[in-house]
Amino acid sequence: MWGTQLTSAIKLAAQARGYSKAAKDFEDKGQFVKARELYLKSSKLYNEASSINTDRTERNTQRDIAQHLFSKAQSLKSNSPNSTKVETENHNFNDQQDEESISKSDFVLKEIPKIGFDDIGGLNDVKEDIRKAMIYPFTHKELYQHYGQKAGEGILLYGPPGCGKTLMAKAAAKECDAEFINVKTSNIVSKWVGSSEKNIKQIFETARKSKKAIIFFDEIDSIAGKRSDSKDYSKRMVNELLAQMDGVEQIDSDILVLAATNEPWNIDPALRRPGRFSKLLFIPEPDHDARLAIFNIYLESRPIDPHLCLDELAANTEGYSGADISSICKEAADIPLNEALKGGLIRNIELRDFTTVILRRSPSIKSWYIGAQRSIKNSGEESIFKDILERVA
Ligand SMILES: Nc1ncnc2c1ncn2[C@@H]1O[C@H](COP(=O)(O)OP(=O)(O)O)[C@@H](O)[C@H]1O
Ligand SMILES: [Mg+2]
Structure with missing residues (x-):
């Protein structure tokens, strides 16, 4: 899922770059109203990109760019003696609407x-x-x-x-x-x-x-x-x-x-x-009993093989998060669903479906612990985050 988010963030940032380039062109031509509109659009897109970007450094950079572009748009608002009424009408640009679009409901x-x-x-x-x-x-x-x-x-x-x-x-x-x-x-x-x-x-x-x-x-x-x-x-x-x-x-x-x-x-x-x-x-990763409880929650209303042993599923998913388990259940259910869509028999979800899905998905927790332990040691806050350091990554 993180990979997909990163791809979307890259796409948004590319779009944002296009807008800021166009804004600069309008600014250079003295069309400040249009320039401001595009700077704001670009700022908004950079922020959207930063909100879903899973890379911390890029996230911060995109946020800073958004901040810069927003300030730029603000400065054009106060220093745009050249913007004409015609331009305003042409682009149907409305300050109030702009302020509203940055209103409380967004956050x-x-x-x-x-x-x-x-x-x-x-x-x-x-x-x-x-x-x-x-x-x-x-x-x-x-x-x-x-x-x-x-x-x-x-x-x-x-x-x-x-x-x-x-x-x-x-x-x-x-x-x-x-x-x-x-x-x-x-x-x-x-x-x-x-x-x-x-x-x-x-x-x-x-x-x-x-x-x-x-x-x-x-x-x-x-x-x-x-x-x-x-x-x-x-x-x-x-x-x-x-x-x-x-x-x-x-x-x-x-x-x-x-x-x-x-x-x-x-x-x-x-x-x-x-x-x-x-x-x-x-809030740690789920232990065996918690994973069992989570499987129960996500399989409660799905047709599972009556012989399926949830205990075994819990035992085979050490290191997986609750979100991983929720996805495993969805993806396992997809297998018989797709077969049925292709004209196959309507059957229950079986152990082999779970095994297929679990084998192709690696546990997500381990890499987080490795990074977390390194960061905590660097920050010198070992005594506060003992819980994390004590885990074997
Ligand atoms: N203990 C749990 N019980 C049930 N579902 C869980 C549990 N932990 C995670 N999930 C599933 O994973 C998804 C993401 O969990 P979330 O609370 O957003 O994680 P976090 O905020 O810790 O990143 C939830 O929407 C839910 O579907
Ligand atoms: Mg969360």
Whole structure:
């Protein structure tokens, strides 16, 4: 899947390059309105590319280019005495529409998640930790107050990709019946450009309007990198996030902030101080029982051979993530489906289908551990991420 994402990112970036080249031509000819329109289009595409690019360095470069092009478009807006009314009409260019297209809805999604803890296989310790940190303070408010315990500690979920971080955040919101404010951090970056702090504020204001809300920053590394390594606009973003989280701690007992990342070592350490994301929860790859539970979830409504031993499938998928297992089930089901489409018998999904699929797919977790262990050692944060270092990669 990562390979496909990378290909799409490359295509988007190529398209973006085309737009920025055309924008420059219009700018050189003095047609600033059209130039601005194309710079904005290019900036948006570079951001889309960066949001799906799996290569961290390229991702950052594309984001920086997007930022640069956006600023360029902004500067044309204020310095375009030459742009004529005719040009404006010709291109039906409308500032307000442009501002709206960079509006809150692009990075904040309010939703009521449908999945709960039962839809997540395994991870029982993590579920209990989340109940204590996020659910019981809501459901047993008086008890918590009685003992002087406050809710509101932010939680950072971290671990290998595809193992249920995003799933867990959504399920947590459903379990405590809170509004789920899903912040699309990869999109936010584009919208920060020029008005980053304002947008962070807006997210928290949106949450304050709800009776009870969970703000979830998925892939938070894309907006909360170490300030020492980052550009000015990123620094301002992290500072605002810190200020808002401190505000939540002091005044908003009905807002909880959750975040997830595959690269916790890349996050600004100030975000982990008390009152902010002070609780770190490791979401590991599924163990045998968890894999069994995940197979059960994804095969529950599919026609499987009654002799199929799910225990055996779980035993043969060590090192595979929950996302891998979900794909294995889909691909195994595709085999008899395709046969039937070609006129073959309609049969159940059998062990041999799973074996075929498992053999052609290698476990995705190992390479993540190798990279993670190297990065943690380089960052000097060995004591914080012991969970990751202790695993045999
Ligand atoms: N423990 C699990 N139980 C059930 N499905 C899982 C589990 N872990 C991962 N999945 C599947 O993998 C997909 C990706 O999981 P996700 O939560 O987005 O991973 P992460 O956020 O850790 O990268 C989910 O949509 C789900 O289909
Ligand atoms: Mg995720």
